Amino acid sequence: MTAPDFKNTAIAFQMHENSSLRRAYWLFKSISSPSLVRTGNAIVVQALKIGLPVRWAIKPTIYRQFVGGETIKECSPVVQNLAGYGVKSVLDFSIEGKEEDADMESALQETLRSIENAGKNPNIPFAVFKPTAFIPRRVLDKIEQPWTLTSDDHARMDLFKARVDKLCSAASQIGKPILVDAEDSWYQKFIDEITEQMMQRYNRDRAVVFNTLQMYRHDRLAFLKSQHQKAVDGNYYLGVKFVRGAYMEKERERAARMGYTSPIQPDKASTDRDFDAALTFCIENISKISIFCGTHNENSCLYLANLMQQHNIRPSDPRVWFSQLYGMSDHISFNMAIIGYNVAKYVPYGPVKHVIPYLARRAEENTSVKGQTGRELGLISKELIRRRQAKD
Ligand SMILES: Cc1cc2nc3c(=O)[nH]c(=O)nc-3n(C[C@H](O)[C@H](O)[C@H](O)COP(=O)(O)OP(=O)(O)OC[C@H]3O[C@@H](n4cnc5c(N)ncnc54)[C@H](O)[C@@H]3O)c2cc1C
Numbered sequence: 001m002t003a004p005d006f007k008n009t010a011i012a013f014q015m016h017e018n019s020s021l022r023r024a025y026w027l028f029k030s031i032s033s034p035s036l037v038r039t040g041n042a043i044v045v046q047a048l049k050i051g052l053p054v055r056w057a058i059k060p061t062i063y064r065q066f067v068g069g070e071t072i073k074e075c076s077p078v079v080q081n082l083a084g085y086g087v088k089s090v091l092d093f094s095i096e097g098k099e100e101d102a103d104m105e106s107a108l109q110e111t112l113r114s115i116e117n118a119g120k121n122p123n124i125p126f127a128v129f130k131p132t133a134f135i136p137r138r139v140l141d142k143i144e145q146p147w148t149l150t151s152d153d154h155a156r157m158d159l160f161k162a163r164v165d166k167l168c169s170a171a172s173q174i175g176k177p178i179l180v181d182a183e184d185s186w187y188q189k190f191i192d193e194i195t196e197q198m199m200q201r202y203n204r205d206r207a208v209v210f211n212t213l214q215m216y217r218h219d220r221l222a223f224l225k226s227q228h229q230k231a232v233d234g235n236y237y238l239g240v241k242f243v244r245g246a247y248m249e250k251e252r253e254r255a256a257r258m259g260y261t262s263p264i265q266p267d268k269a270s271t272d273r274d275f276d277a278a279l280t281f282c283i284e285n286i287s288k289i290s291i292f293c294g295t296h297n298e299n300s301c302l303y304l305a306n307l308m309q310q311h312n313i314r315p316s317d318p319r320v321w322f323s324q325l326y327g328m329s330d331h332i333s334f335n336m337a338i339i340g341y342n343v344a345k346y347v348p349y350g351p352v353k354h355v356i357p358y359l360a361r362r363a364e365e366n367t368s369v370k371g372q373t374g375r376e377l378g379l380i381s382k383e384l385i386r387r388r389q390a391k392d
Contacts, residue, residue, distance in 0.1 A: 003305065004335045006298050009383035011338055012331035015081055018387060024327075025380045027065050031363045032373045055352045058359070066327040066362050067094070067355050068347035072117050075349050078326070082345055083123035086337035090126045090179070090323065091117065094348040094355045099136045107133040108163050112170055119174030125321070125344055126210075126292070127171050128179040131191050135160040140187040157190075164194055165201075168209050172202040179241050179292060182212035185251055185263045196227070200236055207239030207290035207319070214245030215275040217263045224278050231288055241292040242278055244271050246361060276303055283307040283320075290319040294346070296329040296372060301336065315340040325362070328372070331379050 006012075013021055068075035072091060079089040091114050095107045111129050118124040132140065139156045142148045149157075164180075171178035180195050182188060195211040202208040211227070213220045224240065231238040245251075248264055255262035265271045279300070282289045293304055301322055307313075308320060324333045326347040337343040348358055365372065 002339050003302065004332070004339055004341070006331050006335055008335050009331065009379050009386060012334050012379060013383045014334065015085055015330070018384065021380055021384055024065060025377060025384070027061060028373050028376045028380070031062070032377070058352055058356075062359050062363065063352060063355065066325070066348070066359060068326060068349045070349065070351050072114060072349065075347055078347060079121065079123050082347075085334055086343070087333050088123050088125050088342070088344040089326075089347045090128050090344050091124060092128045092130075092181075092346055092348045093133075094130075094350040094358045095133050096130065096354070096357045098133065099138070104134050104136075104163075108166070111167055115167065115170045115174060115176070115178070118171075118176045124176075125342075126177050126179055127167075128181060128346070129167055130181045130183070131160075131164065132183055134163045140184075140190070143187045143190050161194055164198060168198040168202050172208045177208050177210055177239060177290070179210045179239075180212060181241075182214050182243070182245075184247060185214075185217060186254070192223075196230065199231070199238065200234055203231075203237040203239060204235075205237075207237040210239030210241045210290070210292055212241040212243060212294075213278065214243055215278060216245035216248055216265055216271045218265045218270065218274070219263065221274045221277055221281075224281060228281070228285055228288060238289045239292070240278075240282065240289060241294055242275065243294045244275060244297075246365070272297075272300075275300055279304050279307060283311050283313065286311065286313060286319055290321075292321045292323060294323045296324055296332065298332060301332055305336070305341065316342060318342070327362075328376070 016024070068078045068089070068091065075089070075091055079091070082089055093107065093110050093114055095103075095110075098104060098107065111127075111133070115127040118127045135156055139149070139153045142153065168178055180191065180198075182191070192211060195209060198209040199207075199211070213224060215221075227240075228238055245264075251264050252262050255264075265274065275295075275297075279291070279293065282291045283304075291304075293300065295301065304320070304322070305315070308315065308317070313320065321342045321344055322332070322336055323344045323346055324330075326345045333343050333345060348355060
C-alpha cells in the first residue's frame with residue numbers, strides 16, 4: 001500500500017486552472033490578516049443588520065472558495081468536478097441561528113431534499129445535518145438546568161426528536177449514512193442521547209447514523225469507549241465522525257465566565273493524543289465501528305492510513321472515510337483519493353446570507369499565516385511556479 005504524498009501539488013490542484021489558483025491565493029492572503037478579517041466580519045454583520053446588500057462582495061470571493069452554491073442544483077457541477085478526481089461530496093445545507101418554527105420546518109424540508117438527492121447520486125456518499133437548525137437556541141441553552149424548561153420547551157424538544165428521527169429514517173430508507181454535526185458542549189448530552197437512540201434504531205445492519213465526537217473535549221475518549229460497549233451490548237453498529245472541534249475559545253470563555261471546569265483539553269498535544277487514541281480504538285474494533293475522519297491535519301490522516309495498513313484494512317474499505325472542507329486542504333483530499341482512499345469533501349450550500357456564520361468561522365480559523373493559511377499559500381505558490389516552469 002503506498003502512502004499519500006501530500007507534497008504533490010500537481011495532483012492536489014489538478015481541478016484548478018491558473019486563474020482559480022491565483023484567486024485562491026489572493027483570498028487566503030487577504031484572510032491571513034487578523035485585522036482585515038475582524039473589520040470585514042464586523043462590516044458584514046452590520047450591513048446585514050441594516051439590510052445593505054453584501055452579496056456582490058461575498059459571492060464571487062470567499063463564498064466561491066468555500067461554498068458549493070445556493071441550492072443543491074447549483075452544487076451539481078462542483079460534485080461532478082470533484083468526482084472526476086475520485087473525491088466524493090457531502091452536501092451540507094448551511095443554516096444557523098434560526099429561531100422561528102417556519103424556518104426550522106423549511107430547513108427540515110431542504111435537508112430531506114438533500115438526503116433524497118444523495119440517494120440518487122453515487123458521488124454523494126453521506127447526508128449531514130446540524131442539530132441546532134431544528135430546535136430553538138433558547139431551549140438548548142436551558143437544557144443543563146432541566147427545572148427551567150417550560151411545557152412549551154418540552155414540546156420543542158419532542159418536535160426536535162421527531163425531526164431527527166425523520167431525517168435518520170429517510171437516510172436509512174435511501175441506504176446512505178447520515179452525519180450529525182456537533183457544536184456547543186453544554187447541550188451535546190441531549191444530542192448524544194437522541195443520536196444514540198437513532199443508532200439503536202437504524203444501525204442494526206450497518207452504521208447509518210454517525211455521531212460527531214470533538215476530541216478537544218477531555219471526556220470524549222471515555223465517551224467513545226462507553227458508546228462502543230453500548231453498541232456491543234445492544235447489538236448495533238457505531239458510526240463516529242471525528243473532529244478536533246471548532247468552538248474552543250467560546251467553550252473556554254463560557255466556562256471561565258460561568259465558573260465551571262472547562263470541557264476543553266489543557267493543550268493541543270492532549271487533543272492530538274486523544275484524536276490518535278480514538279482512531280486506534282476504532283480500528284482495533286472495526287468490526288463494530290465505522291469512522292468518518294474530518295480533519296485537515298496531515299499527521300492524523302497518515303496516522304489513520306498507517307493504522308489501516310497495520311490491520312490489513314484496504315484503503316477503499318467502506319467503514320473508513322477521510323474528509324476535508326471544500327476549498328481547504330486539497331493536497332490531502334486529492335492525494336489520498338488518487339491512491340484509493342475514501343475521501344469526501346464537506347460542501348456547504350445555501351443562500352449567501354445564511355452561510356455568513358460559516359464563512360466567518362472559515363475566515364477566522366485561516367487568519368494565522370503560521371497555520372493552515374501559510375500552508376495553503378505555500379502549496380498554491382509551489383504549484384503556480386511548477387506550472388510556469390513546466391511551460392518554459
Ligand atoms: C469534514 C469536517 C467536518 C467538521 N465538522 C465539525 C463539527 O461537526 N463540529 C465541530 O466542532 N467542528 C467540525 N469541524 C472543524 C474541526 O473541528 C476543526 O476545527 C478543524 O478541522 C481544525 O482541526 P484539524 O484537525 O483540521 O487541524 P489541527 O490544525 O491539527 O487542529 C486545530 C484544532 O486543534 C484544537 N486545538 C488547538 N489548540 C488547542 C489547545 N491549545 N488546546 C486544545 N485543543 C486545541 C482545536 O480543536 C483546533 O480547532 C469539521 C472539520 C472537517 C474537516
